[in-house]
Amino acid sequence: MPPLFARGPDPWHFEGSWYEARKRDLLLASLPHARYESIFEPGCAGGFVSEALAQRCDRLLAWDGAVRAVEYTANRLKPFAHAQVAQGWVPNQWPQGRFELIVLGEFLYYLQETDIERLAQRCRATLLASGSAATVASCHWLHPFDSFPLGGARVHEIMHGHLQMPRVAQWCDADFCLDIWSSARESVAQREGRRE
Structure with missing residues (x-):
């Protein structure tokens, strides 16, 4: 079997997929x-989420274990x-420095x-x-697949149990689960002083 990114930057067919666009938009809006x-x-x-994240920050560090993925993402960014x-x-491995947001998408079930x-x-x-902006976002596929017995739901259970941060948003449908954990003490509306 050829390496995952050997045929191009989009082995999971993100480009043109409403499923992927919707999932990405839900993550960003959450x-x-x-x-x-x-x-x-x-x-x-391949850097599809990275490109959107780059528009929401002053500094972005994107990592991948696959050399080709790094090349594709670098080109996109x-x-x-x-x-x-x-x-x-x-x-x-873990980077030096301070981060306010860590985004974990669709790869934790590759881990033990x-x-x-x-x-x-x-x-x-x-x-x-990182103070009150400290946030973790995690999004994973929920359907079973043989190579990764943990599955997306179990991955999110483990993260929730060990992060020890409040979960401030969750979206689960038939296909994927999205969780947001944050140290923010106020909701978005409270920070803006909204009353109605």
Whole structure:
């Protein structure tokens, strides 16, 4: 079997998919802040979500373990001087610096349960220094598939148990689950002083 990204930047057919566009839009709309100082996105794949995140932050670091994915994402992010792309494997590797938002999309079920627990702890430790904007977003496919017995629902259970952050938003349908955890003490409406 050829490497996943050997045939191009879109092995999961994100381009032109209403399912993928809807999921991406729901994730972006669910974030409790319009803008973040810094975002870390491990498992960036071909950079489709990265491109949208780059428009919502002052600094973006996108990682992937696959060299070709890093190349494709770097090409997609060329217009954004504040975006950096590198090869890296979480949780064994972890970037230096402070991040207000960490986006974990569609890759945690590739990890062992103990690695997901370590990843949640690393996210928490990084975000503790980020104040009220500290946010984790995670989105995963819910349908069963043989290669990854944990499945999306179990991945989110593990993250919730080990992040020890309030879950401020959740969307689950027949296909995927999206969770947002944040240290924000006020809702979006409360921050804006909205009464009605």
